Amino acid sequence: MILQEEYTLSNGLKIPKLGLGTWFINDNKAAQTVIDAVKIGYRHIDTAQAYQNENGVGEGIKACGVNRDDIFVTTKLAAEVKSYKEAVASIDVSLGKLGLEYIDLMIIHSPKPWAEFHGSKPYFEGNQEAWKALEEAYQAGKLHAIGVSNFEMADIENILDACSVKPMVNQILAHISNTPTELIQYCKNKGLLVEAYSPIGHGVLLKNPQLIEIAQKYDVSVAQLGIRYCLQLELLPLPKTANPEHMKTNAEVDFIISDEDMQFLKNMDPIENYGEASKFPVFGKK
Incomplete structure (x- = not known):
């Protein structure tokens, strides 16, 4: 069962091979979401300062x-924090909001502030x-591990x-x-585990x-196919949901996609329009 499998950093x-993403889950609903997920068997919860739900997750x-000690908690340093002094204070704020003595993994949310995500200044x-x-x-x-998010090779x-x-x-x-194979291979070569957010696009x-x-x-469902696809690429998928039924089915991925189908899936035309989500920098082109 995937919820009992782990990667080694x-x-x-x-680190558990499947995590629960909590983007867009309100702070007042986050606690129950975590309780539901843990009851199903999840041991990896992913949040961020930008999600404004660290209190509830904690x-x-x-x-x-x-x-x-049996739960792996990730949070993210806000994308706008780009000074040593701010970062030191921000780490302690997350520890306080989560109410934890340590955080399993903390990562820099973006190499650039969100308002400048598509800008040329590299920070x-x-x-x-x-x-x-x-x-x-x-x-x-x-912090027991540290990393980055949305970082390109130069970053x-x-x-x-x-x-x-x-x-x-x-x-x-x-x-x-939408599988950035060159970046993924680069990360693997440098010893970084690649986590996949929005594995269902x-x-x-x-x-x-x-x-x-x-x-x-x-x-299986398309959601299960998407999660399994990431796992077969040795990525760590982080599907986001507050629905216990979806949490359960997202973890039922004990099947193997054939090599032929994997090749087809890798080479599908990329998504050009993420609908309403296109307004967010990571999904938009500008």
């Missing part, structure tokens, strides 16, 4: 009835400063050029029809007739 830390972890210096703060919190035991090289602790994770948009994949047909062949 470059520092030896075990409450859910305390109330779920499972030992803290190399700011990312090195934020990274220094993460390194110190890691060495102090506040990662910038960190590797200056770091004393290498990033362990890069969390990126990756799903059927923010829901857009669910309407694709070709995917519906392939999913039917395996007697």
Whole structure:
């Protein structure tokens, strides 16, 4: 069962192979979402400062009835935090909001502030400063692993050029029809585990007739097909849902996509329009 399987990060830390994303889950609903997920068997919860639900996630972890050490918690340093001083303070704010003595994994949410996500300024210096703060919190035991999100190769090289602790994770948009294979291979070569957010393409994949047909062949849903696809690429999918039934089915991915179908899925035309989600920088072109 996938909920009991783990990857091993470059520092030896075990991380569950499937996580629960919590983007768009309100703070007042986050605790119950975590409790429901843990009851189903999830042991990996992904949040962020930008989601504004760290309080609720922390409450859910305390109330779920499972030992803290048995749950892997990820949060993200806000994309706008690009100075050492701000980052140091921001890490402590997350610890306080979550109400935890340590965070399993903390990552820089984006190499650029969201308002400048498609801009040309790389923020190399700011990312090195934020990274220094993460390194110190890691060495102090506040964080058990550190990484990045939405980082391209140049952004990662910038960190590797200056770091004393290498990033362990890069969390990126990756799903059927949008699989950045070159970046994924680069990350693997550098020892970074790639986590895949929006493994169902923010829901857009669910309407694709070709995917519906392939999913039917395996007697699964398109969501399950998308999650399994990521797993077969050795990525760590983070499907987001507050619905316990969806949580359950998202974890029922004990099937194998054939090599032929994997090749087809890898080479599908990319999604050009994510609908309403296109207004968000990671889904939009500008």
